[in-house]
Amino acid sequence: MPLQCWISGERLSELYSPNYIDDLTRTGVASSPAVALARIEHSFGSKASLSGCNIFGIEWFREEIQKHPQVIYVRNALVITAPHTHWHSKNPTIISSAGRRYLIGPRNIHTNNRYLPVSFVFSASGPLAYEWADETITIDTKQASVALEAVQWLNERAWKSSWPLGIGLNFRFKDLFSPEIIPNLECQLEDLEDLDNPSEPLAEIHRTADYVATRHNPKVEQVAWGLTFSSSYNLSAGETAAICALRRHLSNFNDHISYSRELSRLSSLFIH
Numbered sequence: 001m002p003l004q005c006w007i008s009g010e011r012l013s014e015l016y017s018p019n020y021i022d023d024l025t026r027t028g029v030a031s032s033p034a035v036a037l038a039r040i041e042h043s044f045g046s047k048a049s050l051s052g053c054n055i056f057g058i059e060w061f062r063e064e065i066q067k068h069p070q071v072i073y074v075r076n077a078l079v080i081t082a083p084h085t086h087w088h089s090k091n092p093t094i095i096s097s098a099g100r101r102y103l104i105g106p107r108n109i110h111t112n113n114r115y116l117p118v119s120f121v122f123s124a125s126g127p128l129a130y131e132w133a134d135e136t137i138t139i140d141t142k143q144a145s146v147a148l149e150a151v152q153w154l155n156e157r158a159w160k161s162s163w164p165l166g167i168g169l170n171f172r173f174k175d176l177f178s179p180e181i182i183p184n185l186e187c188q189l190e191d192l193e194d195l196d197n198p199s200e201p202l203a204e205i206h207r208t209a210d211y212v213a214t215r216h217n218p219k220v221e222q223v224a225w226g227l228t229f230s231s232s233y234n235l236s237a238g239e240t241a242a243i244c245a246l247r248r249h250l251s252n253f254n255d256h257i258s259y260s261r262e263l264s265r266l267s268s269l270f271i272h
Contacts, residue, residue: 080227
């Protein structure tokens, strides 16, 4: 079934059932950022780098999106994610705008409001949304429709892989189709409660640069990577996988001498 752009609160209430929540957990929404990143490391044999170029799955998405007929737009509108949640609630995670701030957390659904799916995991039955934006977030409907079609398109190609990766709309602090790259993060606020759900503290979404500038050595976990990043060496996904395999092999040599000897041996096979 094609993804719908804005859906009613009534429809979201029908969709967000206990079975749907179970499907999200089963298809890969991790219980925390750390668990999501550990799954990527376990699946691909390496911790994801800042660029993500060392992860075969991330590079695969970057190559695959080049085949989309509207790649010039959708590569800016989407980000690859390590799907996770900070909450364990029966309510959907909803992003809203409060002035110049974004707030995110599990919220009650209001039947008269409309909601836009913005973060997804892949499945045989189609992309499953695990985060939603409400109408306080300004997202162009035509752009959102193009982006959601691309999510559906990627799901058809990616779901069988069972990679611990998801996809999300890249709308935070920017126009959906804008090529801007604005790193951002979520910081839970224990003193900021949702009036509908006082037991569930919300989080505020910050621009990363602003957040780290005002804090001493903050712990920041990267859980998203752009589709537009190009490796300095222009490696294909297959070539990236080969490099990752080489790194895993070399990691078995714990001292400098044996490491250097093995690297020299391997180099001699290819360099004459």
